[in-house]
Amino acid sequence: MITIENLSKRYGDNTVVDDVSMQIEKNSITVIVGTSGSGKSTLLRMINRLVEPSAGRVLLEGRDTRSEPAHLLRRRIGYAIQGHGLFPHRTVAENIATVPRLLGWAPERVKARVEELLHVFQLDPAKYSAAFPHELSGGQQQRVGVARALAAEPQVLLMDEPFGALDPIIRAKAQEDLLDIQRRFGTTVVLVTHDMDEAFHLGDRVAVMSGGRLLQYDEPAQLLTHPADPFVSRMTGLGDRALRLLSLTSAAAVALPGAAPGPKLQASASLREALSEMLWSGSQSCEVIGIEGGAPAHLTVDAILEHARPG
Amino acid sequence: MTSGAINPPAERAWPRLDRLGTLLVAAGAAALAGLPFVVVKANRLVPGEPRALTEVLPPTGSAACLAPLVVLSLVALFVARPRLRLAAALAALVGLSVTLALAADALTPPHNRVVRIAAGGGFWVVLVCLGLLATDAITRLRPGPGRRVLFLAGALTFVVAALASGFFDHLSVMREYQVNAERFGRELRQHVLLALGSLLAAVVAGAPLGVLCHRIPRIREGILGTLNVIQTVPAIALFGILMAPLGALAAAWPLLERIGVRGIGAAPAAVALFLYSLLPIVANTVLGLKRVSRAAVEAARGMGMMPRQVLWRIELPLALPVILTGIRVVLVQNIGMVTVAALIGGGGLGTFVFQGIGQTAIDLVLLGAIPIVVLAFCAAVLLDALVEVMDRVKQ
Numbered sequence A: 001m002i003t004i005e006n007l008s009k010r011y012g013d014n015t016v017v018d019d020v021s022m023q024i025e026k027n028s029i030t031v032i033v034g035t036s037g038s039g040k041s042t043l044l045r046m047i048n049r050l051v052e053p054s055a056g057r058v059l060l061e062g063r064d065t066r067s068e069p070a071h072l073l074r075r076r077i078g079y080a081i082q083g084h085g086l087f088p089h090r091t092v093a094e095n096i097a098t099v100p101r102l103l104g105w106a107p108e109r110v111k112a113r114v115e116e117l118l119h120v121f122q123l124d125p126a127k128y129s130a131a132f133p134h135e136l137s138g139g140q141q142q143r144v145g146v147a148r149a150l151a152a153e154p155q156v157l158l159m160d161e162p163f164g165a166l167d168p169i170i171r172a173k174a175q176e177d178l179l180d181i182q183r184r185f186g187t188t189v190v191l192v193t194h195d196m197d198e199a200f201h202l203g204d205r206v207a208v209m210s211g212g213r214l215l216q217y218d219e220p221a222q223l224l225t226h227p228a229d230p231f232v233s234r235m236t237g238l239g240d241r242a243l244r245l246l247s248l249t250s251a252a253a254v255a256l257p258g259a260a261p262g263p264k265l266q267a268s269a270s271l272r273e274a275l276s277e278m279l280w281s282g283s284q285s286c287e288v289i290g291i292e293g294g295a296p297a298h299l300t301v302d303a304i305l306e307h308a309r310p311g
Numbered sequence B: 001m002t003s004g005a006i007n008p009p010a011e012r013a014w015p016r017l018d019r020l021g022t023l024l025v026a027a028g029a030a031a032l033a034g035l036p037f038v039v040v041k042a043n044r045l046v047p048g049e050p051r052a053l054t055e056v057l058p059p060t061g062s063a064a065c066l067a068p069l070v071v072l073s074l075v076a077l078f079v080a081r082p083r084l085r086l087a088a089a090l091a092a093l094v095g096l097s098v099t100l101a102l103a104a105d106a107l108t109p110p111h112n113r114v115v116r117i118a119a120g121g122g123f124w125v126v127l128v129c130l131g132l133l134a135t136d137a138i139t140r141l142r143p144g145p146g147r148r149v150l151f152l153a154g155a156l157t158f159v160v161a162a163l164a165s166g167f168f169d170h171l172s173v174m175r176e177y178q179v180n181a182e183r184f185g186r187e188l189r190q191h192v193l194l195a196l197g198s199l200l201a202a203v204v205a206g207a208p209l210g211v212l213c214h215r216i217p218r219i220r221e222g223i224l225g226t227l228n229v230i231q232t233v234p235a236i237a238l239f240g241i242l243m244a245p246l247g248a249l250a251a252a253w254p255l256l257e258r259i260g261v262r263g264i265g266a267a268p269a270a271v272a273l274f275l276y277s278l279l280p281i282v283a284n285t286v287l288g289l290k291r292v293s294r295a296a297v298e299a300a301r302g303m304g305m306m307p308r309q310v311l312w313r314i315e316l317p318l319a320l321p322v323i324l325t326g327i328r329v330v331l332v333q334n335i336g337m338v339t340v341a342a343l344i345g346g347g348g349l350g351t352f353v354f355q356g357i358g359q360t361a362i363d364l365v366l367l368g369a370i371p372i373v374v375l376a377f378c379a380a381v382l383l384d385a386l387v388e389v390m391d392r393v394k395q
């Protein structure tokens, strides 16, 4: 758990982060979202002390982060950034081994961990261990960047616009990978983005920042149904907020018992996708498949519309 | 006009003439026809008597020696394959040198150690033309850094072995060498020592200064500006400026004088070379560090490297090719500039150059000047190869 208490950062007269307090739950993904220059990166970098706060403090598992030297703190916290920041003169394996080596792991343990991570990130060790970063595609470089951040099994992973430089298809894949990996390792992820779709897709909770202040810190649905500030509604988008809300609920969560005519839909699909399918096929209902237990289930347009409103 | 008919390109009766080849062959032929091939002097100081190529050798001998030149001319004009061009140029170089040596032998009266046979303008022009053709062929072959160094080492070994064999001993420059052999070794060593020593000192002092300039932008302008001003001071003036303080130092502390710190001699030369060397080293260190990917440095810090580790493991290795480029500039520049150090008693090959100028003994000038050019060329080739290797690994 990360506790941020009254954290501020000032550069001269310019207050870049203004009295921010928030609790970040263990094993969750928290997304910090806001316009460019709103202080997201600065807030994130104060967690691993790349930026020293002007006021306030950060607790990691209840311990003040200033109770140990900054470089030792950072070795316990994963850090991945936009444009991956891989070391161009080191191989993929050496890049991934950076923090384990700093921590003085035995060479066999480092090697085993590097191979494990390459497998997790779908990079064939035989092919990629000895490759240099410039020999990889953009998506592969980004995966190596995240693998490197996770190498020393950190409890916390900080990510600053990690997918910002990727094209849409590779970005979607990278997002799914991140969700998988977060589930697999149970890492606490704090991710900065200016992309609201990314925030809604990845975030268990989303923090909206503007002008250095934390406007609202809540579950995605709450941001839509109970925005704390007109700026939050503008950020989340007024035009398609009903559809956004539908995209936050899975078909499995609200499926009705019994079979029904209409297109077939996976249980993991969102209500937004379900509605889209029904509109496309001109059907009033659809069949939900893959429910746990295998019982027949279905959804109707009316049932879906129930969930497209606040309250 | 009928449409759709395409004229085939006219068949060439002759292969296309090589442009550079045409130029160099024309220049070489004109030089051999119009300029003396050798100069015969009654002794080392008097002006000589020019002799054309046709005058110096019996017809059969000169024909045999010049055959490679004729072959080369044809190759240079009509053959595009760089391997062949290189081989022809090298063979012609050997032929030309042998011709010169034979001419020297033929023109030297038996047991006469006073007459001097020197290479004339015609020889030098052809030598340069052949050198250019060979260099051009090597460039077209695009050899890797390792091959270039090997080739240089091979060529150097060959030349040194040829000179040591005694085959060229009747040439005036070699005569001059025989007289000065012992001093030549000493001055050559001194030359290299001064050039490398001041470079080493400049790297030891300049690289940290560059790191400092990179870290503290406030001092960057001041330091680079000062070093820039030093670069604009002419070498002789800098030697002069350094004489006074170094002389005063030596006078105040006799111990310093005992270890060689004096107003004249090697000390001011070394200090001046060091000062000249600083700017390229510092500036390239700053530039190299500035070009290091900011994301890589940010990631290194974010993963818990200490500033020292970021510098040694990330920033300096990535800046190294640019720093090496600076070192190359300094080394080549120093090898040239050490020459001037001879004027204030610093030693080095410049000693021969200035003595030769003083005595109007052109052979002595060449004895100093040719090795200086060769040294600078070797330094450039070696360091270029090193930069390329580094760049390949880092990129």
Ligand SMILES: Nc1ncnc2c1ncn2[C@@H]1O[C@H](COP(=O)(O)OP(=O)(O)O)[C@@H](O)[C@H]1O
Pocket (backbone or CB within 6 Å): A011, A016, A034, A035, A036, A037, A038, A039, A040, A041, A042, A043
């Ligand atoms: N080292 C610094 N010195 C001065 N101003 C800074 C510094 N770092 C960031 N800022 C300013 O702080 C503001 C917020 O920056 P940042 O946290 O990077 O925003 P975001 O990541 O939301 O785009 C920006 O206006 C930026 O110019």
Ligand SMILES: [Mg+2]
Pocket (backbone or CB within 6 Å): A040, A041, A042, A160
């Ligand atoms: Mg940012």
